Amino acid sequence: MxxxxxxxxxxxxxxxxxxxxxxxxxxxxxxxxxxxxxxxxxxxxxxxxxxxxxxxxxxxxxxxxxxxxxxxxxxxxxxxxxxxxxxxxxxxxxxxxxxxxxxxxxxxxxxxxxxxxxxxxxxxxxxxxxxxxxxxxxxxxxxSGRYPWLYRYPGALIRAGLRHSWARPLVALLARVPYFLVHFIRSRGRRTWGAAENLFYDYFVTPQVAxxxxxxxxxxxxxxxxxxxxxxxxxxxxxxxxxxxxxxxxxxxxxxxxxxxxxxx
Ligand SMILES: C[S@@+](CC[C@H](N)C(=O)[O-])C[C@H]1O[C@@H](n2cnc3c(N)ncnc32)[C@H](O)[C@@H]1O
Structure with missing residues (x-):
């Protein structure tokens, strides 16, 4: 390994x-x-x-x-x-x-x-x-479905924001926190911040997608x-x-x- x-x-x-x-x-x-x-x-x-x-x-x-x-x-x-x-x-x-x-x-x-x-x-x-x-x-x-759109448009803004240190707090406030809350509620409180964070990066930030x-x-x-x-x-x-x-x-x-x-x- x-x-x-x-x-x-x-x-x-x-x-x-x-x-x-x-x-x-x-x-x-x-x-x-x-x-x-x-x-x-x-x-x-x-x-x-x-x-x-x-x-x-x-x-x-x-x-x-x-x-x-x-x-x-x-x-x-x-x-x-x-x-x-x-x-x-x-x-x-x-x-x-x-x-x-x-x-x-x-x-x-x-x-x-x-x-x-x-x-x-x-x-x-x-x-x-x-x-x-x-x-x-x-x-x-x-x-089809909403994900291609989400990755291309809000995703592009998020990826651009994460490249600039001044924009990272905005990304956290406007995207990461709401994303976590949605997961937390949908999982009935089981999804942790760390787990939702990893999902967030896979969903919006991953650099290579087809x-x-x-x-x-x-x-x-x-x-x-x-x-x-x-x-x-x-x-x-x-x-x-x-x-x-x-x-x-x-x-x-x-x-x-x-x-x-x-x-x-
Ligand atoms: C979204 S995750 C899915 C992980 C796992 N299959 C699952 O469903 O839980 C995508 C995985 O593909 C791996 N991956 C991406 N490109 C790869 C490549 N060329 N060769 C091997 N693994 C790759 C990544 O490292 C990552 O762990």
Whole structure:
């Protein structure tokens, strides 16, 4: 888990908002399609969580006793995940995964590839490490709903404000405090200031974001031969999700010698 990479945005602001001992109901911190998808996996499946952050999903897998490995470009996030959930963590880049082809029974990419420089290449990398017959869960930002607008306009003001020390108190007063209050009320008092702060940075300040229409992701799937088992539009959420299947390897036809041997018997 050692790395000489410079700090990334998520080293300074990890996507850390679910405490390891969270008392929140699981469906308040994980999307319903992801929970159902995980529950449908074989208990022996090897699951790779690519862009695992501090282990929100890894923790759920670990509590179910599943074999899982987390990878993230943020060293701080990988450290938190490994320390909390006692599962192997790898610091690495989604665009060049340090895994062999076809090693994983299941791959999770929850809110990650839209933060990379090349979301399609990141998807293809995730697909490469999935075994034939394996399953993938992919959640990406939608191009509809209010979030693209919020990131582009109030987000641009917030990002500009945070670059100037004189404007930071204004950002705190006009954006961070109201954002925290909304989360505090919606979570019925469970969301801490620190957790809401990390969500705020992911929501408005993260430097690299792509909004990906359903048709774009489906085109990538067609190009990779990925079968879309189910799609969830993520009503009211910022992301939509795709459950994908990689076709099993076609069965090799029996060799001529095997056919002759069978005929002789
Ligand atoms: C919004 S967080 C999601 C974390 C986690 N998947 C979750 O749902 O809780 C996005 C994560 O993607 C990671 N990330 C962004 N670009 C990456 C890349 N090129 N390679 C690996 N991880 C990356 C960030 O470090 C961050 O932890």
């Amino acid at each position: 050692e790395s000489t990479e410079p700090d990334t945005f998520y080293d300074q602001h990890p996507f850390d908002w679910v405490p390891p001992d969270s008392s929140e109901p699981i469906r308040a911190v994980l999307s319903a399609p992801l929970v159902e998808w995980i529950e449908s996996l074989a208990p022996t499946a090897l699951v790779l969580d690519i862009g695992c952050g501090p282990g929100r999903v890894l923790g759920f897998l670990a509590r179910r006793g599943m074999r899982c490995v987390g990878l993230d470009r943020s060293r701080v996030s990988v450290g938190l995940a490994a320390e909390r959930y006692h599962r192997p963590g790898v610091v690495g880049d989604n665009l060049h995964l340090p895994f062999a082809d076809a090693v994983a029974d299941a791959v999770i990419s929850d809110g990650v590839i839209h933060h990379t420089e090349d979301p399609q290449a990141a998807f293809v990398e995730n697909w490469r490490i999935l075994k034939p017959g394996g399953r993938m869960y992919l959640a990406v930002y939608k191009d 909004f990906l229409p359903r048709s774009v992701v489906e085109d990538w799937c067609t190009q990779q031969g990925a079968r879309v088992l189910s799609y969830d539009e993520g009503r009211g959420a910022n992301v939509h999700s795709f459950c994908l299947a990689k076709e099993p390897s076609p069965k090799m036809p029996p060799s001529r010698d095997a056919v002759l041997a069978a005929e002789e018997r």
